[in-house]
Amino acid sequence: MSDTTTSTVIAAAAHDATKVYGHGDTQVVALNGVSVDFARGQYTAIMGPSGSGKSTLMHCLAGLDRLTSGQVFVAGVDLSSLDEKALTQLRRDQIGFVFQAFNLIPTLSAIENITLPMDLGGREPDQQWVDQVVTTVGLADRLSHRPSELSGGQQQRVAVARALASRPQIIFADEPTGNLDSRTGNEILTFMRAAVDELRQTIVMVTHDPNAASYADRVIFLADGHIVDEMPNPTAASVLDKMKQLGD
Amino acid sequence: MLRVALRGILSRRWRLLTTGIAILLGVAFISGTDVLSDVLTRGANGLIDAAYRGIDVQVRSSAATENEFSSQPVRPEVDASLLDTIRATKGVAVAEGQIQAQATMLDKKGKPLPTVGPPTFLFNWIDNPDLVGGTVTSGRAPNGPDEAALDFKTAEEFGFRVGDHLTMQLPKGPATFTIVGLGGIGKKGDQSAGARSVLVDTARAQQLLGIEGKFSSIVVKAAPGVTQDQLAKRIGQILPDKVEAITGEALIKETQASIAQILGVITDLVAAFGWLAVFVALFVIYNTFSILIAQRTREMALLRAVGASRGQILGSVILEATVVGLVAAVLGVAVGFVLAAGLQNILASFIPLAKEPARLTTSAIVTSLIVGVVATVASALGPAIRATRIPPVAAISETAVEPQEVSLRRKVFGALLVVGGVAAVLLAVQKTLEPVLTWVGAGAAMLFLSVLVIGPTFAGRVTAWLGAPLRLLDRTTGRIAQQNAVRNPKRTTATAAALTIGVGVVAVIAVVAASFKGTFTDVFQNQIRADYVVDSGGQFGTGMPPEVLAAVQQVPGVADASSLRLFGGIVLNSKKAAEQRALPRSELPPALRDSTAPVGEPVLTAGIEPKPFTTVFDLGRVTPGLSAVRDDGVMIEKKLAADNGWKIGDRVEFYFAQQHLQGGDGRIELPIVATYDKSFAIGGDTPLYFMTQATFAKLQPPQLNVDQTIYFNTAAGASGKTVARAVTKAIEPISPVASVVPIGKYFNDRLAPINGFLNLVYGLLALAVVVALVGIWNTLLLSIYERTREIGLLRAIGMERRKVRRAVRMEAAVIALFGTVMGIALGVALSLAFVNGFADQGIKLHLPTTQLVVIAVGGAFAGVLAALWPAFKASRTNMLEAIATT
Structure with a gap:
């Protein structure tokens, strides 16, 4: 990807991001020189088979893990330049999960x-x-409840509300509908879509569900630590086709 | 199944290790005191053996009486004329008269040696290496009235050398000697007796003690070929009534037995704290196993699902507990041994006993292993049974949470424990249940257990209340911490309950001690009307000759001055005396079992001049009046008379060993001539019988007919300080050890040893608190392990490590505070019962409020300390692992 000469504002970016786990014989390259930009107000899905590095990419972008080499920027800040405390504060103030x-x-x-x-x-x-946010999520009458008193869907809605409430630069979602039935899942996805369209939020979502990916503005496909393809305006069918190719 | 259990133990070894530490500490204390007791006993025995080995027969008075102030019973002297008779007996090689008396010694600056520490004895020098029991190693033996030999240890400690002068205070006044030799016990003279010994010329010793023509005992060496038994028998036949001959062997055994008894009291006291720590450890282990099993619910359920029986599940948990207990016990024995060796070194600087190498005793090993395994298994039994009730279906359910409601059965059981505990304590302090201490202990244990059982019903509310201030400190972190402390009331209670025990006992001791001290101070402040006290400074029985009082009275500015003499006696017709006689002889101290003295109630007799004494010390109303207190009668507290059903004119039957020796049977009846109604709290619970000093002098040994304390008042208008200085000057030539002390300082000095003892007890109690802290540490680690995902989430959404640590520390503070607050509440309740039990001795409740607050706050801080490592671990939680979706 090119640098930041584009007119859109970049919410987060990775430059030549490489992540290696272990060393010697047990060495695993999870990310191998990945470069990608996430424009503000855009909804991106990251897909790929398990072991493709999609979760690692998200963890490094979100400041939950550190790269072996390369750089990650959130709101223009190079995360590798931050110490543990500053990184925690950045997650708290600039990132939603x-x-x-x-x-x-x-x-x-x-x-x-x-x-x-x-x-x-x-x-x-x-x-x-x-x-x-609370009204949009439809939780106004559940606010004093403990999580154990909420359904799975309601819990995820609270989580989305939390991610939105602090108006972060970017929200990272890791399989947000993985534990939900499809109806509740769709509700959450619709809601996240609305957060981008109506509340001007930026979302990066890791998923392996083509239906979930179809809610995004674009899909990035990862395999073996590389970006192998990118698809704007995805539909469930086109994503599924792509996944089948990658699976071969 | 066995393999599954063993694998499980291996995989959880670190978590189990921390559990083991709780039991290890208690076991170490118990086995350590056993080892220590063994090494001290062997040291003492070796010393006694070395000192007495040369003696084949000892001749002494058979009328021994118990005495509050010395470990050995007191025997009157024997007549010196016996020596010639014994020397003339066939089979006697050598016989010598021996003199031994407690004395007070001055250091090189002229100050009495501290009363805390080894006692000082005056001996006569016997010029026979076997019979004197020691050897002079530098200089020479004393010869003539002005020379003395000194034990090397005391010489070292206070810088005395051969050629120095040494002053002693003795019943007949001070005496100064030139040190001509130093030595010690044993053939090599390199052992120290654990006492300060000054050896002087026989005639001088008799004169200074006022026992001319008498010996404490006569020691005999047998001619070759004559056995100890033969000689003792032969000498026994020619001895007068009330004088006995015992073999050297018997003397050694008897002395060793009475030393063993004293050492036993000390080591039992220390071991008691080890048992308390084990009791605390029970709570910690119970809690740890409960948590471990809750965390392994799925694993257990899976085992059940694939066909493990309930018995097998139970067996695997019990096996785990057994292994933990066994490992902890073995390590505990090792730690205990090191502890004992360390304590021995520390003690060696106080009690210079012969240094024997510490040895692992069989009893230490056996007790430790049994205690370790039984305690661990017993406390893991409840959680183990709970584990067997896990249904196989729990293996597939998402989360299995421990039921949080407190069952009715639990409430009923808790209530029974409370009722039983309260009843046991109340009945015990009223002496309805005997032995008192055992029942009080059992009652207290039930109450502590009840905390564990019913604590969860109020833990939520109390911790919420205690944790509220944390939210002021840091709103969000405080809220998270407080919620964590509340979320599992059973766990919180069990963790806190362990601390409750230690703190509870600390609170009991603090309140009881404060009540005693407070009452004591009240008595002094309300009843003593003297401004100054002349303190004899020395140990008991080494008071001031009567000339001192005479000198004080002559100092201008002294208004009233009066003295007190104290010594023991035995009352034969009191209620307690009858109880004593009902006991089997075997419960008496060893040296008294064969005594010809009758068994009765040991009491204190006090010699006073009634009129001046009541001027300086208010005894309240004297009935019928002071003038009734005449010679050959006693004045006692009204309550003592009432307790025994005596009235004025009734006769109290006494036994005095001194009288026994002077002829007759030692029994003397004295009428009660008066009663007084304000307690004289000096003798503790030993009854006090006042008599005139003339009567006291007639009944008690001459060397004890000395003033223990002199109280005096300054005249109106006289400057206290000036008068005190004048008094000091006046008495110095007569009794250099005596000192003039303002009354306020005098109380504080009296209280100092009590405070020292209390500090020792608090130090020992720290063990129980440490075990509870290990429990907090362990629980927090387990809880944090359980909350890995939660902490990971908090970290992901922006909680700094600093705040994660703070949250854990705050949680610990809330739990610890909960434990200490319950401990103080229970402790104060228990001490109310105790103080009530002492009410007949006039003890009134005094609450040491500041001290209790300090204990509570200290407990919370200790909890924070225990949380440091868990907090660090929590802050290092791996976020990625925490949010992983598997």
Whole structure:
């Protein structure tokens, strides 16, 4: 990919990102010189067979893991230049997360989970924005419930609300619908789509579900640590075809 | 199944190791004291053997009486004329008179040696290496009235050398000697007796002690070919009544037995804290196994699903506990041995016993292994049974959570424990249940257990309340920490309950000690009307000659001055005396079993001049009046009379060994001539019988007819300091050891040894607290392991490591505070019962509020310390592992 001369604003980018696990005989190259940009306001899906490096790419982009070589930028900041504390604060203030499962702290209520990143940072949440997010997600009557009192779909919606509530630069979602039935899954995906279209959010989602990928603006395909293809405006059928090719 | 269990133990070895530490500490203490007791006993025995080996027969008074103030029973002297008779007996090679008396010695600056530490004895020098029991190693033996030999250890400690002067305070006044020789016990003179020994000329010793024509005992060496038994028998036949001859062998055995008894008291006390630590460890192990099993629910269920029986599940958990207990016990024995060796070195600087090498005793090994395994298995039994109830279907369910509601059965059981515990403690302190200590202990144990059982019903609310301030400190972290502390009330309670025990016992001791000290101080402040005390400075029985009081009274500015003499006696017709007689003889101290003295209640007799004494010390209302207190009668506290059903005019039957020796049977009846109604709290719970000093002098040994304490008042308008200085000057030539002390300092000095002892007890209690802290450490580690994903998530969404650590520390603080608060509540409740039990001795409750607050806060801080490592571990949680979706 080219550098930042394009007119769109880049929310996050990877330059020649390489990640090697282990050494000697057990060495595994998870990412092998990946370069990619994520424009602001764009919804990107990352796909690939297991072991392709898609999760590793997301972890490194999100500051959860560090590259062996290369660079990752979020909001123009080179993550490799940050120490542990600064990186944590960057995750807290600039990045939103939605994981497949176990997204919420079981001892805190839904609203406490939603405002947790801001509470941790000692920031006052923007009450109007939080209200808007909560209303959009449709959780207004569930705010004082503990996660164990919510359904799987409701829990994921709380997680999405948390990711949105602090108005991060970018949201990373790791198989956000992996644990949900298809109807609830679609609800979440629709909601994430709406977050991009209506709330101008940037989302990067790792998935292996072609249907989930079809909600994105573009799909990036990874195999053996390389980007092997990119597909704008995907549909479930076109993604499935591509996946079949890669599987061969 | 066995293989599965063993594999499981191996894979969990680190977590089990921390569990083992809890039991290890307790076992180490128990086995360590056993080893220590063994090595000290052997050291003492060796010393006694070395000192007495040369003696074939000892001749002594058979009328021995117990004495509060010395480890050995007190025997009156024997007549010196016996020596010639014994020397003339066939089979006697050598016979010598021996003198031994407690004394006070001054250091080179003229100050009495500290009363804490080895006692000082005056001996006469016997010019026979076998009979004197020691050897002079530098200089020469004392010869003539002004020379003395000194034991090398004391010489070393206080810098005395041959040629130096040495001053002693003795009943007949001070005496100064020139040190001509140094030596020690044994043929080589290189052993120290654990006492300070000064050896002087026989006649001088008799004169200074006021026992001219008498010996403490007569020691005999047999002619070749005559056995000890033969000689003892032969001498026994020619001895007068109330004088006995015992073989050297018997003397050694008897002395060793009484030393063993004293050492036993000390080592039992230390071991008791080891047992307490084991009790705490039970809680810790119970909790750890509960958590481990909860965490392994799926694994257990899978085993059940593939066909393991309940018995096999139970067996695998029990096996795991056995292995942990066994490993911990073996390590505990090793640690205990090192501990004992270390303690021996520390003790060696206080008690210079012969240094025997420490040896692993069979009893230490056996006790440790049994305690280690039984305690671990017993506390793992409950969780193990719970493990057998895991249904196979739990293997496939998403999460298996421990049921959080407290069952009715549990509540009922808890309530029974509370009722049983309260009943046991109350009945024990009222002496309805005997032995008192055992029942109080059992009751306390039930109450501590009840905390574990019913604690979960209120743990949530209490910890929420205790944790509230943390949210002020750091809103989000505090909230997370507090929620974590509350989320599993059973676990929190079990973790906190371990701390409750140690803190509870600390609180009991703090409150009881404060009550005693407070009462003691009240008595002094309300009843002593003297401004100053002349303290004899020395050990018991080495008081001031009567000339000192006379000198004090003559100092201008002294208004009232009066003295107190104290010595033991035996009362034969009190209620307690009857109880004593009902005991089997075997429960008496060894040296008393064969005594010709009758069994009765040991009491204290106090010699006073009634009128001046009551001026300086308020005894309350004296009935019928002070003038009734005449010679040959006793005045006692009203309560003592009431307890025994005595009234004025009734006769108290005493036994005095001194009287026994002077002829007759030693029994003397004295009428009660008066009662007083304000307690005189000096003798503790030993009953006190006041009598005139003339009567005291008649009944008690002459060398004890000395003033223990002199109280005096300054006249109105006189400067206290000036008068005190004048008094000091006046008494110095008569009794250099005596010192003039303002009354306030005098109490504080009295309380100092109690405080020292309390500090020792608190130090030992730290062990139980440390075991509880190991429990907190362990629980937190397990909880953090359980919450890996949660912590990973928190880290991912932006919680700094610093805050993760803080959250864990705060959680620990809440749990620890919960434990200490319960401990203080229980401790105060228990001590109310104790203090109530001592109410008949006039003890009133005094709550050491500041100290209790310090304990609570200290407990919370200790919890934070225990959390340091778990907090660090938590902050290093691997985020990627935590959010992985498998």
